[in-house]
Amino acid sequence: MAKSTRPTIRIHNIETDEIIDREMNDAEFAQYQTDQAAQAIAKAEAEAKEQEIRENEIKKEIIKSKFAELGITEDDLRILGL
């Protein structure tokens, strides 16, 4: 018999105090996979957003250095509302 790869879950019946540890059934495993997929998407979106923020920070630093070469300070830019 092939070893199952499905995660196990614990069900604690409060009324009877019976505790059952078993593998996920089909419906539970399907929901588990859905959750994991959603989590993977959310994680990817979060990482992409963080990457975008990091890239924007790098771009800001480049622009700041260019302004500095032209003798324009951050206070000058603030006055201009930038």
Next chain:
Amino acid sequence: MAEDIGNIYKTKIPSYAEAADIQAALKLFHYGTTTVPTEEEDILQDSLAGHLKDLQDQVTLIETVGIGSDFLTIAQIGSLTNPQDGYIAMASDSSGSPITTTYATAIYQNEAPTEDLVDGLVWVDKDSSPRRAYIYNEGSSSWDIIDDIQSVVNNAGDMLYGTSNDTISVLPIGTAGQVLTVNSGATAPEWATASSGGMTLISTTTLTGASVTLSSIPQTYNNLWIIVRDFLPASDGNDLRFRFNNVSTANTYLNNPIYNNITGATTFNNTYGYFTEASDNTTTESLVTATIPDYTNSVTWKMAFVQSITNNETTPTSFRGYFGTTIHNQTTAISSLVIFPQSGNFTSGTVLLYGVK
């Protein structure tokens, strides 16, 4: 030829035809025969000797049965020899009280009576409190307690209660801290554990596997209060999540990460609620508390107020905090709660479920 004489007490006499022999005639008259009997049993009935024997037999019989009385001094009675059965001797010089009969009655005094003790004598202990009544038992020479209600209790703290008309039972004392209440059938008092502060620990469950479900949650409380101690996910940076009644339908939860007003037309956008922020997977001193109010009603949406701290996944000596509200757009009463990590399995942790009255 001898002939009978007389109809009463018959005997014999010689006939006129016989020779005049006076001795023979007297023998015949006395014994009913000219032959004188030598044994008592040979005596003929119809003869003077036979009638005398009858008298003797009757006297002997009377003496055997016993008869007779006399009026003698006590000394004379004491010196009687071989008195017959039934002989009555009355002492002429006797003295003393006449014979009396003591009947059972009731006596009300401090000490138990010691005289005239007869079956059925009742004594009410005058200085007992409450009054105690006894009845005298001649068989055991003792005072038996009447309707001894005090003997029904055996131990300190025993309490009496009625089980039906004119019937009592004993309720033994409970354990320390218990309070007296009415049983579920409303038929008798019973001792029960006092629910301290109105909270009852319903269950304690170790977190393991990919999820833990608390099912068949009793519907007898007003609110639920959840504690999760030392949640430790297998995967680093995972948070802790939950679902009411295992509902995972899209857009049925909203997690508001801070306590503030949510204005405007706010939509539900999630399939679960949050218990924590991300957590370290090697160190845990995390703690979660969550309150689920009015969880048994079936007419309103449900919500949970959550406060939690977890060890930061990058710097475990620092923490992440989550203080938010989860709102669930289903009206079904909450009878189960599913707790699961963001992904993978639990390493450890404990969830305690309290019912709040």
